[in-house]
Amino acid sequence: MVKRDDPETIGRRVQRLRRERGLTQRQLAEPAYTPAYVSTLEAGRVRPSDEALQHLAARLGVGFEELATGRPAHLATDLRLRLTEAQRTQACGNADEAAAQYERLLAEAERFDLTDVQAAALLGLGECALDVGELTRGREYFERCEHVLAEAPLPARVPALRGRAVSHYLAGEIRYAVYLLESTLDELNRNGMHDPDALLLLYASVIGPYMDLGAHARAAQAAEFALALAPQAGDPALVARMHRSAARTLLAEGRLAEADASLAKAAELYRQLQLRTELANCHWMRGYVCAQRGELGRAEEELRAAQAMLRERRASLYSSQVVVELADVLHRRGKSGQAAELLHQVLGELSSERGAVHAAAAHRLLGIIAEDADDTEAAEEHYVRALSLLERAGAAGDLADLCRLLGDLLRRTGRVEAALDAYRTGLGHRTAPGTTTLGPAPAQPPWASTQF
Known part of the structure; x- marks a missing residue:
């Protein structure tokens, strides 16, 4: 339904158009209405019916919507x-x-x-x-x-809510991003608003933050819900995004072949849709899959393809994240000098407010490279910087691993008490995934109990 302007605005518009066309009130009114009615309407003292506006619009040579709203036709x-x-x-x-x-x-x-x-x-x-x-x-x-x-309605607002959550996630505010996504899922599910596109978008988007927080159980459940919703979703871009996000959970469970197949489906959909950033992300994830399999040459090819596509789009933040993954592959291939050079370049584009988790990953890898070169002072400095970034972001799983690396370094350099402190800190972050790291899990969708 067209949202009309108020009677006074419509009246002034009718009067202006009538005068521009050189019509009298009688000529405009006939044969269905009287001059008095037109006069009352132009004065804004009557709210014209749809039938009256249709008549006046035809006599004035304009569309109904233009007369009712002032918007040009079409x-x-x-x-x-x-x-x-x-x-x-x-x-x-x-x-x-x-x-x-x-x-x-x-x-x-x-x-x-x-x-x-x-x-x-x-x-x-x-x-x-x-x-x-x-x-x-x-x-x-x-x-x-x-x-x-x-x-x-809430489903119409979900894409904007999801965008806001992703902006916080990329800035390193992972817990707040999870809160936004979970609270929206809660409201949709508790109120029976079963909108497949909205739910699929939210479940696909929350997988990454869950994984970074070490909440693997919740990530797996979100991926299962997303896969169940995919056949009902009307937007192929959402289905492709779901396949890419679900692949991350499959990777965590060691299901590499299934992850690779899921990414292949996503890549084909994105090729059809010409969504270059998302397609680049598929190359990124496929590179990660190859690295997990030990196929380092292919992993480097996939990651370089992702980096080139993201640079083409000038998607600098995503490109920086891919570079960290690429540097890890280069280091494992014995190209530590190239890896360190890439990491130092990318650290200029990342910060605690912009890509905190990947900035921490860059410092972590630089620390490992420094250790390999027997530069324990530089290694410790990088580990400490990474620790600070991860604590701010709340990335529990990564924190535990980093504390182990720092503890091992301190122990090897004879600082046993400091090493024990690092280990204790790490143990404090190795909580049960999806329980003490976060609040209660969001409400399940009403259909979940019959499917899972």
Whole structure:
């Protein structure tokens, strides 16, 4: 239903259009209405019916919507076509050009109060900002999108909520990201709002944060729910994202062949959709699978392909994360000098506020490389920096491993008490996955008890 302007605004519009066309009130009114009715309408003292507006629009030579809202004929359709073009531009890898298209769309949508187009443009701007690593700016766009959709049902707000959670996750605020995603899942499931696209998007998005927190049980359950939802989802991009996220859980369980198959499905969908960033992420994950199998040459090829695609999109933050994985493979291939050079370059692009977990991974690997070179002072410095970043992010599983590395180093250099302290700290982080590291698990979807 078209949201009309108030009677006074419509009345002034009718009067202006009538005068522009040189019509009298009688000529405009006949044969269905009286001049007195037109006079009352133009004065804003009556709310015209749809039938009256249809009659007046036909006499004035304009569309019903233009007379009722002031929007040019076919404006909404034109903006939605342009929105699709902006989304295609973004999918093809040009975040800057897509952002400019979204900005122009947003200005027009705000001018004519087209809420759905405003929300879609803000969502696109947020995604473009994340692509290039502008996390704060991206979060602001997502928050604005949520504000525009404040009166909309929760499923309509899920993409913006998810975007805000991802911006916090990439900034290293993993627990808060999990809180946002879990609380939204809770509200959907407890209130019976079974929207497959919304639920699939949330379950796929929470797998990564769960894994970083060491909550493997919850990650596995989220992946199972996402896989169950996939056949019901209408958006192939969501299905592809689900396959990529589920692969991470399969990797943690050692199911490498299944993970590789899931990533292959995701990659094919993304090729069809031309979603270059997501396709690059598939190469990234496939590189990780190959590294776990010991296929280091192929792993390097996949990771370099991901890095090149992300650089092409100027997705600097994601590119930096891939570089850390690539450096690990290079180190394992005996190319520690190349690995260290890459890590020092990437640390200039990461920080505690922007990619904290991967910055910590870079310092951790530099520490290992320094240890291999018998530079224990540099190794300890890198481990301590990594520890600080992981404590801020709350990445429990990684913290435990890092404390072990630091403890072993301290023990080898004769500092037994300091080593024991490091080991104790690490043990404190080896909690049962998905229990003490987080609050209660989110409510299960109503259909889960019959399927699992």
